[in-house]
Amino acid sequence: MxxxxxxxxxxxxxxxxxxxxxxxxxxxxxxxxxxxxxxGRPVISEEDLADAYAANELHDAWAEHRRTYGARRLTAEIHDRGRVWNHKKVARLMTVAGIEGIHRRRHGKKRSRVGAGSVAPDLVGRQFVAEGPDQLWVADISYLRTWEGFLYLAVVLDACTRRVVGWAMADHLRRELVLDALGMALHQRKPAEGLIHHSDHGVQYTSIDFGRTLRTSGVVASMGSIGDAFDNAMAE
Known part of the structure; x- marks a missing residue:
C-alpha cells in the first residue's frame, strides 16, 4: 500500500x-x-470523480450479491437500479473498483474455482453468542474509498467480547488479505483448539490456503449460506 x-x-x-x-x-x-x-491533495478531474462514485455504486451492488456477480450479471443488476451503463462501462468500473466475479463453466463436468478449497457447513445458525472469548469468531471484508482508489479491510471479530481481534488492509482482494487478518488474531489471542471461525462464501475464505491455515491452527471453519447477509450478520 x-x-x-x-x-x-x-x-x-x-x-x-x-x-x-x-x-x-x-x-x-x-x-x-x-x-x-x-x-494539497491530488487534483481529481470531474471524470475521475464520476468514475469513483459509479465504481462505489457498482461495488455496493456486487457486495449485496455476496461478491459473486461478474460483468454480465452486474450490468443487468445496475440496469434494474436505473443506470443505463453498457457492458464495457461496467467491465471498466469493475477494474477501477477491484471487482472480480465468480465464473462458472457452462458445459461439462463441474469443477471448483482455481485455488478454491472446500465449503464449510453453517455451525452458527445465526446464533452469534458465545459463553467466553475465543470460542466463536466472525469475519468479513469491507472497503473504503480513498483518493487513490479502494482500500479493502478484513476483520475478525470475537462474538463474546465484540472486540476486533484481527484485521488487515490492502489495495487488493486476494486471499492474503484474510490470511493476514486471521494471522493477527491467532498471534494475539492464541486460542485453544475448537474455536469456530464463521464467514461467508467469499473466494478468499474458501481458498485452499485459508482452509489449511484454519486446520493447522485447530480452528473449525463455518460458513453461512450463499446470498443471505443475515447468516453472517454480526460481521456484516
Whole structure:
C-alpha cells in the first residue's frame, strides 16, 4: 500500500477516529500526514470523480450479491437500479473498483474455482453468542474509498467480547488479505483448539490456503449460506 493511499484513508476517516490513533495504527508519522494535507491533495478531474462514485455504486451492488456477480450479471443488476451503463462501462468500473466475479463453466463436468478449497457447513445458525472469548469468531471484508482508489479491510471479530481481534488492509482482494487478518488474531489471542471461525462464501475464505491455515491452527471453519447477509450478520 502506498503512502498516498494510507494518507487518503486517514483523511477519509479522521472525522470518525482521532488522527493520532489512525497514524499510530497505520505506522505513519502524524506530522508527515499533516504535511501531505498542507501540500494539497491530488487534483481529481470531474471524470475521475464520476468514475469513483459509479465504481462505489457498482461495488455496493456486487457486495449485496455476496461478491459473486461478474460483468454480465452486474450490468443487468445496475440496469434494474436505473443506470443505463453498457457492458464495457461496467467491465471498466469493475477494474477501477477491484471487482472480480465468480465464473462458472457452462458445459461439462463441474469443477471448483482455481485455488478454491472446500465449503464449510453453517455451525452458527445465526446464533452469534458465545459463553467466553475465543470460542466463536466472525469475519468479513469491507472497503473504503480513498483518493487513490479502494482500500479493502478484513476483520475478525470475537462474538463474546465484540472486540476486533484481527484485521488487515490492502489495495487488493486476494486471499492474503484474510490470511493476514486471521494471522493477527491467532498471534494475539492464541486460542485453544475448537474455536469456530464463521464467514461467508467469499473466494478468499474458501481458498485452499485459508482452509489449511484454519486446520493447522485447530480452528473449525463455518460458513453461512450463499446470498443471505443475515447468516453472517454480526460481521456484516
Amino acid at each position: 502506498t503512502r498516498e493511499a494510507i494518507y487518503g484513508f486517514i483523511a477519509a476517516e479522521k472525522t470518525t477516529y482521532p488522527v493520532r490513533l489512525l497514524c499510530r495504527v497505520l505506522q505513519v508519522s502524524t506530522s508527515a500526514f499533516y504535511d501531505w494535507i498542507g501540500r
